[in-house]
Each structure stands twice: as structure tokens, then as C-alpha cells.
Amino acid sequence: MNQASKKFFKKGDPYVLLTSLGLLISLGMVLWLLAIVLVKGLGIFWPRELVQINLKGENVYLGELWNSGKEISENEFEQIVEEEKTQLKIGNRDLYGYDFIWISDKEIKTMTKPQNAAVFERSEYGNLYGFILQVNLNNEIVTDSSELFNEAEKGISLAHELKIKLDEIEEEYNTLLTPLNKIQREISLLKVNSDFLTDEEAKRLNLLKEEENKLTESINQPRIVLEEKISTLKERLNSFTVNVITANGDETLMQLKNVVRLYQPNEMGIFGKSIHYVQNLWEFLSGEPRESNTEGGVFPAIFGTVMMVILMSILVVPFGVLAAVYLNEYAKQGALTRIIRLSVNNLAGVPSIVFGIFGLGFFIYIVGGSIDQFFFSDKLPAPTFGTGGILWASLTLALLTLPVVVVATEEGILAVPKANKDGALALGATKWQMIKKVVLPNAMPGILTGLILAISRGAGEVAPLMITGVVKLAPDMPLDFNFPFFHLDRKFMHLGFHIYDVGFQSPNVEAAIPMVYSTALLLIAIVVFLNLLAIYLRNRLRKKYKSSSF
């Protein structure tokens, strides 16, 4: 090695280069990931224009340009050729059975964007692409082509109003019947073992039967009225329809109550598209999922995720802080505390699924099972707390994130100046008063650092949740307006699991991919938001408790 290169290595330049390269690569990968998720996750809400493709053969397709690619194949002369191909989302699953097709570019004769092509977003079977032929609004038939789109939109909003009214009346009907149903259920229970009834039970059966008759009679009148109302409303609702012709010339009749949204992308300007974009985004954030989660919104999953993270924080912070305080302030420092510290640190390295299994075995089966036995025995064998739920999932995650909170809190406690602790004691404070008034406030930034780390870890965890209470589709939210408002036994939805479910478990993976990106983006955004909140809090506290500089 010559002198110059020796010096070069001695000065460490190549290592500086190496370190900066390392940083560059990691930064680049993070940015790349973010860029992909951002573009794909946000791009999907932009309405795409409809393209009509006439093939050289007979076929005509109408749909959204989705993807393009190359196909490598052998031609008749056994040569390898590359062919351009295009993927089209043709929708109309109820008619053709599939949403997407690949078309070889050389088969395409013409590609046009017909002005009046319409997209119907439906609550079932995905999108319908086609042209409106005729709109039927409760016996009023519209065929005038300039009116069609507006009338159809009007029909949709009318149908939605009717549907809401119908739901209300059905609710009323159900409440009317509830007492009767209750009696009938009890009667059928008694009847099942009618051969072995005690005298008392037989008496009760007779009594119930009498009551049933009485009740049936008394509610008969309003019941008939409601039933009539319901059937007329239903009939009316069903009379809102639209006739659509697909690009292939197939005609289909569609009920407007099943249409979520209708738009004609090829006629929209940039402004119209922007409005549509915002609407789509809003639906995604605030709506309920449809079509086995591949369409619609993810609000229940957002809610479940945030609520679970908050519950987890509420559970993990007090435990972690108490443990750290005991370990640092009360426990006699020695071999035992060292072993405990080591174990806590190692706990952080245990695979999360192990925590999940522990949660299932201990929290759900043992703790939940006992709770059911003591407090909900009337509902057994159907479990209440003895099955997965948001409480158990949060507890499991609290356990999983306990080490980071303990370690961070310990660091915070160790950073409290001894002079301040002595000062408090010298003023006649008890040890507990000293901890409460001096140690904990001073350690608060450390505690919040622990919380931040816990949130980051907890919000992204999926594996342990899958066996402790997350479901693909939860019928009810864990928090609502029904007493007692918090339903900690309920199963819940979670964005992380949503990604897995939609991306890998859904029957229509192709259509679900955009949802995966958007949901991933949302999950990242929520974690970032929760972290920023905690960081903001920490900075405020840091300012307040900046340690004595003198």
C-alpha cells in the first residue's frame, strides 16, 4: 500500500463514506416505501375515466384502465415474443363473473371514451359500468336522454330517504314485538321438556300462554298498521329502478336502493373529479365496509384500532410506572433486581404471537372464563368474556409493551437529580410524597417516551390480536350509545388485521389491492398522529421540568 492510500484509510474517509452510504440507503428505502403507499393509497380515490375498447373480434369492453404489462410467449414459429397487454376493470361481476380482464394490445381495434358512460357503485357485486337507458321513478318513466343522469341521481337520493324511513319503521315494529318474542321464547323453552315439568313450571307455562294471547291481541292493531306501512314502503322502494345497457349490449334492470353512488367520469371536469375525490376519501374514512371489506370505508377499523391503543395505554402506563418505581425506589438493589431487570428486557424480545397465545390461554380462558362463571352464568354456554374481545386484546398488547414502558420509566427516574430527592426528604416529605411530587413529575418525559414506544409497537401488532379478539367484520362497535356504553367484551376490527384480511383473505384480491394501500397509509398516519400527540405532550413537560441548570 502506498503512502497516499495509507493516509486515506487512516483518516477514515472510506468509513465516513460507508456510514453515509448506510444512512442514505435506509433513508431511501423508508422514503420509497412512504412514496409507494402515499401514491397508491391516495391515488385510488381519484375517479378514473371509462374506456371503451372494441376488439378486432366481436367483443366490446367498457371499464377503467387498471394496469399494463408484458406477456412473453412463443409464436407459431417457436420464437419468443413480447406482447404488450392491458388490464381493464370491467366490473359487472353479476353479469360476467369476473371484474378484471387482460387484453392483448394487438387485438384492440379502437379505444374511445364515451361521454355518457356511467359508473354505478353498488352495495353488492361491485361496480356496474354501462349506459343508462331508462329511469323508473315510482311509475314515472324517464327516457329522455338529456334527463336520464339527473333523474337517476334524484332517484337514488329518494330511494335512500325511503330506506332510512323503512329502517325506522322496522325498528319500531321490532320494539313492538320484543315483549311478545320474549314470552314466546320462554314458552318454547318450557315446551321442549314438557314431559318433565314440575307443577310450578306447568303453572308458569299456562300463565305465559295466557299472557301471550292477551299481548297478541293488544298489539294486533298497531302491528297490522305497521306491517302494511312496511309492505307499501318496500313496494315503493322497489319501484325505483333503472335500466342499464352494458357495452356488450346486455340490458339489466337495477334497483336504485342498491346503488351507493352514480357518476359519469368522462363528463366530469377537474372540479367535479375533485369533489368526487373528497367524497370517496370521506367515505373511506367514515363509512362501513362493504363487499367483504374490499369496498366502502374502514371507520370501524379506525375506531377499533384507536380505542384498542388507548385502552392499551391506559393499562400499560400505570403498571409499567408502578413496576419501575418499585424497582428503583423501594426494592433493595441486588442480584434479584438485576435478574428482574434482565427478564423485563428479555420480555421485549419474545415473539408477539407468544403473547397472543398467553392472552388466549390466561386472559380469555382462565380470567374470562371465571368472569363468565360468576357474573354471566345465565348466558352460558355462550361466552361473554370467555371469548376474544377488545379488553383481552388490549391487555395482551399491554403485556407486550410493558417492557418498553418499564425501561423508559426507569431511565426517566434515574435521571431525576438526587439533590432534588434529598431536598424533598429533608423538608419532611415521606418517601411516597417525594416520589409523587418530585420523582414522577420529573420522570414524566421518560414515561411519555415509553408510551410513544409502546404505541408504535402496539398499534402495528397484528399476530397476537388475531387470537384475542380481532374479527374481519364486527357487527357492533365497542363503544356506542347503549348502556353501559363501553362494551369491552365485544370483538373489534383493526386496521392491521384489515390489511391482512383484505389483501390476502378476500375472494377478490385484485379489486382489494387499492384498499390495502389506503389502509396501510391510514394505519401509518394514525400511528404517526398518536406519536406526535405524545411527543407534543412530552416537549411541553420537558420545558416545565427542565432540570436544574445551576
Added chain:
Amino acid sequence: MAINISTAISRETVSELLNENIVIQTNNLSLYYTPEKSALKNVNIQIPEKKVTAFIGPSGCGKSTLLRNFNRMNDLIPGIKIEGKILINGKNIYDPDVELEDLRKRVGMVFQKSNPFPMSIWENIAFGPKVNGLSNKKDIDEIVEESLRQADLWKEVKERLNESALDLSGGQQQRLCIARALANKPEIILMDEPASALDPISTGKIEETIDELRNNYTIVIVTHNMQQAARISDYTAFMMVGELVEFNDTNTLFTHPDKKLTEEYITGRFG
């Protein structure tokens, strides 16, 4: 009160002390941080009421250790062993029926390095009264003002009681700590080199404060500065390697010390 005649206390001082009320008295006090290492050896001292008593001696001789024993701050150190008695107002503070918090309320302490809590000035002063059970805001307000006045700090901070104590200057912070100790209305105030980290002007202010407090409190102060000891104290104790060498009237100790060791130390021929 009976006086334990020990070699460290000169005959004249003994007779002088006979006229005083003794507040702190140690009987054969020995202290071991580790079993082999004694930091105090058979210390016998009497500290009179409402006087300023200074501890001087070379570094590491056990001045702080002795001082910290008077409010049992040494109890916290693991492995420590204390023998002998410390009587405060005639009561051994190691008796089981002595409440630690109550003792520390009666025996206040000011540390070498000022240690205000990261709270407002008001909360710093109110800390003691609050942990000792006072909750009426008006009463506490009164105590805060009174304590700050006594520590000569009121004029400087009365407009900014709600600002952080950490924004005060070093000298102000130390006077805040004195005020904080005063808020508990203690009988005795222990000060461990309260001015050693301060500039001459701040030191002067602290000395003024001590001067104003001397009529109402028993003050025990550790100092490295012999001029300071001579200026502010009534009695002075000279210690070396854990032993009390001489305890005397300050004037006498600095002009005609009883012991040769003392003389060597104060004339600078030693250490």
C-alpha cells in the same frame, strides 16, 4: 442540662455553655459507612440554642457526615452503621417513637448545591407546609411571603412567584432553598457549605441572611472559609479525620485555640 465534659471542650466554654440551653447533643457518636471505615469517632458535642455554630476542618474529616446525622439524612445510605446517641431537646432521635418526617420538619437543611424543585417559586416554598399537612391556600400564601422575607428574597421575587424557580440566579436559588427550609418553621437549620458555590456578593447576602436569622433559630453551618466562620458564628467546632478536636467559643478558637492541631490548621501550617 447536664454537660458531658470531654476533652474537646475547653473549661471556659463548658462554663459558658452551662448558661445556654443545649439543643443538640451527641453522646459518643460513631458512624461507619462500611464496617472497616469509620467516618465519625466518638463525637461528643453540645450545640446551644439560638446560636450559630460552625464546623470547620479539612476536606473529608466528616463535617457533612455529622451535620447530616442531625436530621437523619444518613439513614438512606445502604450499609451505614451508627453508634451512640444524638439528643435533640433531650430526646434521642433514634428512638423508635421519633417520627422521621416530624424530625426533619423541626430540623431543616440547606444543601451545598442549591436544589430548587423544577416548579414555581411559590410551589417550592409551599412544598414543606403542604407535605406536612397544610392545605389552606391563604395560610400557605402567608408562610410563603414570610419565609421569603426572612431569606431576604421577597423584594426580588414577589412579582414572579409563579415563574419557575430554575430561572433564578444561583445566589437567589440558594436563598430560595433557605426560605424553603424556613417555611417549615424549624427550630434548627443545618447548612452544608451554603455559599461555597457562590460569588462574593451572593455569599455576602447569604451571610446577611444568616445574621438576621440567628436570633430566632439554632443554626449549624459547615464551611471551608475560616473568615466566614469567624464572621458569622458564635461557636466553632474543629474536626479532623472523624474526630472532634476542639469545640470552642469562636473568638477563642481563632485567637487562642486550646489545641495545637487547631492552631496549626487555622494558621495554615496544616493541610
